[in-house]
Every structure is written in structure tokens, then in C-alpha cells.
Amino acid sequence: MLQLDNIRAGYKGTEALHGVSMWVDAGTIVSVVGSNGAGKSTTVNTISRLVTTYGGRITFEGRDITGLGPAEVVDMGIIQVPEGRQLFGPLTVAENLRLGFHRQRRVKNREAAFRDKLDYIYDLFPRLKERAGQRAITLSGGEQQMVAIGRALMAEPRLLLLDEPSLGLAPLIVEKIFDVLSGLRAQGLTMLLVEQHADEALALADYGFVLSVGKVTVHGPGVELRSNAAVTSSYLGHAGAA
């Protein structure tokens, strides 16, 4: 579904990704793990076309999207849950979710479609239904992450990109959120998950890629990578450890 071929990308002429190749098959979860500064966020932001590409090619559903802008890839259904959630704090949960409902511009009876989608999100995250009228800024970190994922789902993604959804959350909450991601995969959703919590992310993933200093060092099925010593050393950031 998504393919990155030899991608070189970065900021103001400085390369952060030095020839990254990876792929995501439809209906799977792919995890990208690596230590701080490895290039995980740069990878998702390159797919979202928020980072300048210096070389290589990105294809999505057979179409070359390397030359497209961020709005165009969103229109194609590549939807990102950004690092740090990026919610609108003064707006309520329901209002934040409504902001995600923007791809369905030509839907007849838009309000009814919005309500249906909202019910779907509230089924996934019952906590958000209880907090529907509450301002986002007053929510716990876990609830905010649920809103961020819910808002992305409102846009009916074909590919969901998640940048460190576990950031700052307690292990139990991370487990709950990963359970929801697993349920979404069962419904057929395709996801690319970027995570520093490599063990959990690889346990969830069908396939994984390890990034180190802007390069893929190892890739393979999630379960295999979890027992690979080189992976342990990469994500801990200690060369030769484990």
C-alpha cells in the first residue's frame, strides 16, 4: 500500500534520512522503532509531506506522491496522529473530533454522517463519550491521546500514521490504546506506528523497521525483531548492548 524507496529527507539542506526504504502492506500494522533522534518523526512527516525530500520515491496505492503537498496526501487518506497530540485545548472533546471530519465534504446529509462517525469513536473510546463536553486541555494525557486518535479516525484514513502515541502515558493506558489499534487492524485499517517503546510496538506490529541515525538497520516480522539482540541495542541507543 505504501512504499518508501531510498528516501533522503531533512531540514534546510541537512539530511536526517539517508536512503530509507520501507513498506506497509494493506491491513497491517508496521512499527518503526529507534532511539532519540533516529529519524522516526522525520519519516512520518516525510510521508505526510511536511518534510522536504531530497531524493528517492514514495508511492501510495501505486501512485507516486513524492511531489505532492500535505493537503493532497490528506485528501488521499493518509492521516497523521501527530506527536504531542496537538489538540485545541479550549475546545471540547466533541469539537476537537468534529475538526477531523473534513474529508467527507461531498457527503449528503453531512450532520447525520458526522453523528454516525461520532458514535463509532465513542464506541471505541467510551471515556470520550463521558467527556464529550469537556475542554481538551482539562483531560488526562491518555484521554487526550484518545481524542487525537479519534480525530484522525473521523477523517476516515486509508493509512493512519501514529507518531509516538505512548509519549508520557502510564503503561496501563498504553496497553489500552494499543488494544484499540489492534481492534482497528481487525477492522482492516492500515497503520504505521512510530514508537520509542520498541518492545510493545513490535509486539503489536506485523512487521517492523529499526531506524538508527537516519538509516534502516534491521527489518522483519515484529516477533522476530523483539528477540533480535541488534534491535535491543538500537532502541536502547547502546551499540553492542544486550
Ligand SMILES: Nc1ncnc2c1ncn2[C@@H]1O[C@H](COP(=O)(O)OP(=O)(O)OP(=O)(O)O)[C@@H](O)[C@H]1O
Ligand atoms: N525541525 C527540525 N529542524 C532541523 N533538524 C531537525 C528538525 N526535526 C528533527 N531534526 C533532526 O533530524 C534528526 C531526526 O530527528 P527525528 O525527530 O526524526 O528523530 P526521532 O527518531 O523522531 O526522535 P525523537 O524520538 O526524539 O522524536 C535529528 O538529528 C534531529 O535533530
